[in-house]
Amino acid sequence: MSSEKITSIEVAHRAGVSQSAVSRVFTPGASASKQTVEKVRKAASELGYRPNVLARAMVSGKSRIIGLLVAYLDNQFYPDALEKLSSALQERGYHLLVFMAGKDAGNIDNVVDEMLDYQVEGIIAASVSMSSKLAERCQSVGVPIVFFNRSQNDETRFAVTSDNYAGGRKVADYLVAAGHTKIAYIAGWQFASTQYDREAGFVDGLNKHQINLHARGVGNFTSEGAAEAARLLFDKDPPDALFVANDHMAFSVMDTLRYELGLSIPDDVSVVGYDDVPIASWPSFNLTTVRQRANQMVSKTVDIIIAQIEGDAAKPQNVKIEAPLIVRGSTRAIASCQPNSSVK
Amino acid sequence: MSSEKITSIEVAHRAGVSQSAVSRVFTPGASASKQTVEKVRKAASELGYRPNVLARAMVSGKSRIIGLLVAYLDNQFYPDALEKLSSALQERGYHLLVFMAGKDAGNIDNVVDEMLDYQVEGIIAASVSMSSKLAERCQSVGVPIVFFNRSQNDETRFAVTSDNYAGGRKVADYLVAAGHTKIAYIAGWQFASTQYDREAGFVDGLNKHQINLHARGVGNFTSEGAAEAARLLFDKDPPDALFVANDHMAFSVMDTLRYELGLSIPDDVSVVGYDDVPIASWPSFNLTTVRQRANQMVSKTVDIIIAQIEGDAAKPQNVKIEAPLIVRGSTRAIASCQPNSSVK
DNA sequence: CTGAAAGCGCTAACAG
DNA sequence: CTGTTAGCGCTTTCAG
Numbered sequence: 001m002s003s004e005k006i007t008s009i010e011v012a013h014r015a016g017v018s019q020s021a022v023s024r025v026f027t028p029g030a031s032a033s034k035q036t037v038e039k040v041r042k043a044a045s046e047l048g049y050r051p052n053v054l055a056r057a058m059v060s061g062k063s064r065i066i067g068l069l070v071a072y073l074d075n076q077f078y079p080d081a082l083e084k085l086s087s088a089l090q091e092r093g094y095h096l097l098v099f100m101a102g103k104d105a106g107n108i109d110n111v112v113d114e115m116l117d118y119q120v121e122g123i124i125a126a127s128v129s130m131s132s133k134l135a136e137r138c139q140s141v142g143v144p145i146v147f148f149n150r151s152q153n154d155e156t157r158f159a160v161t162s163d164n165y166a167g168g169r170k171v172a173d174y175l176v177a178a179g180h181t182k183i184a185y186i187a188g189w190q191f192a193s194t195q196y197d198r199e200a201g202f203v204d205g206l207n208k209h210q211i212n213l214h215a216r217g218v219g220n221f222t223s224e225g226a227a228e229a230a231r232l233l234f235d236k237d238p239p240d241a242l243f244v245a246n247d248h249m250a251f252s253v254m255d256t257l258r259y260e261l262g263l264s265i266p267d268d269v270s271v272v273g274y275d276d277v278p279i280a281s282w283p284s285f286n287l288t289t290v291r292q293r294a295n296q297m298v299s300k301t302v303d304i305i306i307a308q309i310e311g312d313a314a315k316p317q318n319v320k321i322e323a324p325l326i327v328r329g330s331t332r333a334i335a336s337c338q339p340n341s342s343v344k
Numbered sequence: 345m346s347s348e349k350i351t352s353i354e355v356a357h358r359a360g361v362s363q364s365a366v367s368r369v370f371t372p373g374a375s376a377s378k379q380t381v382e383k384v385r386k387a388a389s390e391l392g393y394r395p396n397v398l399a400r401a402m403v404s405g406k407s408r409i410i411g412l413l414v415a416y417l418d419n420q421f422y423p424d425a426l427e428k429l430s431s432a433l434q435e436r437g438y439h440l441l442v443f444m445a446g447k448d449a450g451n452i453d454n455v456v457d458e459m460l461d462y463q464v465e466g467i468i469a470a471s472v473s474m475s476s477k478l479a480e481r482c483q484s485v486g487v488p489i490v491f492f493n494r495s496q497n498d499e500t501r502f503a504v505t506s507d508n509y510a511g512g513r514k515v516a517d518y519l520v521a522a523g524h525t526k527i528a529y530i531a532g533w534q535f536a537s538t539q540y541d542r543e544a545g546f547v548d549g550l551n552k553h554q555i556n557l558h559a560r561g562v563g564n565f566t567s568e569g570a571a572e573a574a575r576l577l578f579d580k581d582p583p584d585a586l587f588v589a590n591d592h593m594a595f596s597v598m599d600t601l602r603y604e605l606g607l608s609i610p611d612d613v614s615v616v617g618y619d620d621v622p623i624a625s626w627p628s629f630n631l632t633t634v635r636q637r638a639n640q641m642v643s644k645t646v647d648i649i650i651a652q653i654e655g656d657a658a659k660p661q662n663v664k665i666e667a668p669l670i671v672r673g674s675t676r677a678i679a680s681c682q683p684n685s686s687v688k
Numbered sequence: 689c690t691g692a693a694a695g696c697g698c699t700a701a702c703a704g
Numbered sequence: 705c706t707g708t709t710a711g712c713g714c715t716t717t718c719a720g
Contacts, residue, residue: 005485005713007712008714009713009714017690017691018691019691019692019714020693021689021690021691022714023713023714023716024689024690024715027714032689032690033690050457051713051714053461054402054463055402055696055712055713055715056715057398057696057714058695058696058697058698058715059713059716060716063398068442072427073423073424073426073427074622076423079426080417082417082423083416083417083444087444090443096441096442097442099434099439100427100431113394114439117394117396117397118397118398118409119398141349223622252626255626278418279623283602283603284595284598284629285628349697351698352697353697362707362708364698364699364700364708364709365707366698367697367700368705368706375705375706377705377706396697396698398698399696400698401698402697402698402711402713403698403699403711404698404700
């Protein structure tokens with residue numbers, strides 16, 4: 001309707017310089033005399049000129065776009081992380097192009113191609129199961145990818161997670177120290193590393209204390225699944241403590257226990273979650289949980305991907321951020337304050 | 345490292361056709377013989393060729409990118425809407441480029457310029473206060489913008505919201521019918537249309553029944569603000585019903601009332617929210633609230649922005665999606681016509 | 689330091 | 705239907 005799009009050529013005209021001079025003024029590593037810079041800046045602002053990122057991307061190969069592949073945002077941890085990720089990247093001059101990966105994994109590979117079509121400079125995959133195919137596809141076109149909150153045992157890709165295994169162990173140690181003996185676990189989606197690392201740490205931790213897992217249910221990281229798993233677990237020989245693979249499910253479990261089964265937490269059963277999303281600290285839940293330090297996870301992720309993009313390559317690694325246990329009221333307290341009653 | 349980027353020229357070579365033939369095969373409104381199409385497709389898939397969206401954008405002017413401007417994602421309504429928005433757009437061949445708008449409004453105008461730099465074809469502004477400057481800037485460069493969950497009285501921009509005014513009235517009607525007389529309101533951020541439309545409808549509704557607002561607090565759409573507002577409200581002459589401007593704050597208020605002030609809901613006080621986010625139906629809260637139909641809001645938003653982009657312009661309008669009151673257990677039941685009692 | 693010239697990969701007339 | 709020819713707006717040698 002009104003003002004057309006301004007190009008560097010028009011600015012050049014008005015400033016009485018060449019088009020490439022304009023380009024230089026707007027290019028960080030430029031070389032232009034103070035005079036030129038001034039003339040160009042003046043003309044540019046008068047005309048309302050701004051460089052076209054896409055045109056720049058064509059010739060320079062740098063789109064300043066990072067693809068974000070994400071499967072779902074139910075779990076409050078993800079929106080929170082997304083917000084932080086986006087802000088952090090924005091500060092560094094990059095932006096996130098969002099791609100939703102349908103629930104079906106088959107779809108994912110197509111989505112990656114779509115991302116590549118946009119010439120993304122890197123990809124961050126969150127809440128998506130680690131796929132070798134996916135990673136290889138990216139590698140074959142030289143686009144770095146880092147997995148956020150997902151990992152794989154082999155140290156051939158970049159991944160940033162909390163230390164899920166250690167987190168699981170901490171929960172085991174705590175529950176045992178609190179005197180629990182019939183300890184159950186409600187699992188997340190089986191293909192998620194967050195799920196099996198947490199479980200492995202938890203089970204190993206229990207075993208260390210000569211305790212076997214009392215029972216196991218599967219909630220698949222959904223509220224409904226978790227509620228159902230809880231019902232089954234309490235159908236007979238109920239546990240006296242429950243570790244739920246993430247907070248999102250833990251809330252659902254707590255509600256089911258309290259309002260459906262009439263149980264009292266932590267008097268009848270202790271409940272522990274994982275993530276420490278904001279809701280966990282709400283009085284209604286007051287959930288003991290393992291904290292994933294979103295800030296640290298995000299900044300590590302951003303550092304890695306930008307380093308990759310800008311060529312400061314590093315060896316692929318599986319970054320694990322330490323995850324502290326946050327003790328709240330959903331678990332029975334440890335009886336006395338005697339140091340390490342447990343022996344190793 | 346490995347395979348370089350394949351261009352249409354290389355495909356053309358291999359297929360034994362011209363480069364423009366390749367382009368045509370990959371352009372929807374193309375015209376190419378079955379033979380050509382076949383040869384090209386074959387060569388392309390053998391080489392792993394895919395058109396470069398950015399290059400296409402340069403010449404065609406269509407970047408297939410839509411900017412999403414968003415201020416915060418605390419309120420569960422937004423991640424949910426974002427997920428839906430992104431999916432809907434993706435199906436239509438567009439993708440969202442995310443821009444976080446800092447809390448400070450001053451920053452916003454810069455952010456819009458950044459979006460424009462990426463040649464976004466349209467902008468969706470969510471959880472951002474309606475800014476005329478912002479809208480004008482977009483209009484001046486011919487980029488359509490639609491406000492999601494925010495509006496303005498003047499019908500000169502596109503906006504999609506629930507019918508906040510009507511929603512507020514429904515709450516008033518309900519609370520009055522339930523026999524409440526000391527009815528208070530906890531407001532959101534004062535510059536948000538969602539806030540004042542809801543309040544206006546609510547207050548008008550009360551007045552219609554010859555009832556004045558008993559008291560008013562301000563929570564600014566934050567948990568902490570809402571909790572503090574609740575404390576003040578109950579400091580003296582406490583209300584017997586409370587309408588909180590959104591669910592996010594309502595949860596915080598409920599927790600404060602129950603765990604800090606020792607009140608029982610709905611026996612001592614009824615609480616109503618707005619949004620109907622998933623948590624509202626959790627047994628812990630079981631919150632009576634006004635439902636924002638995210639699906640409808642999203643599809644309307646997508647329809648509008650794509651219509652604008654593709655030239656099927658329409659008159660700017662303020663689309664208001666009907667918002668039903670969802671009655672749950674956080675409010676005293678209406679005595680006369682409800683077969684079920686609210687006692688549990 | 690600065691202008692001229694050569695494209696980045698692709699679409700869109702324009703002739704055949 | 706198809707190849708040729710111009711560019712889209714910008715960065716980047718390459719000479720001056």
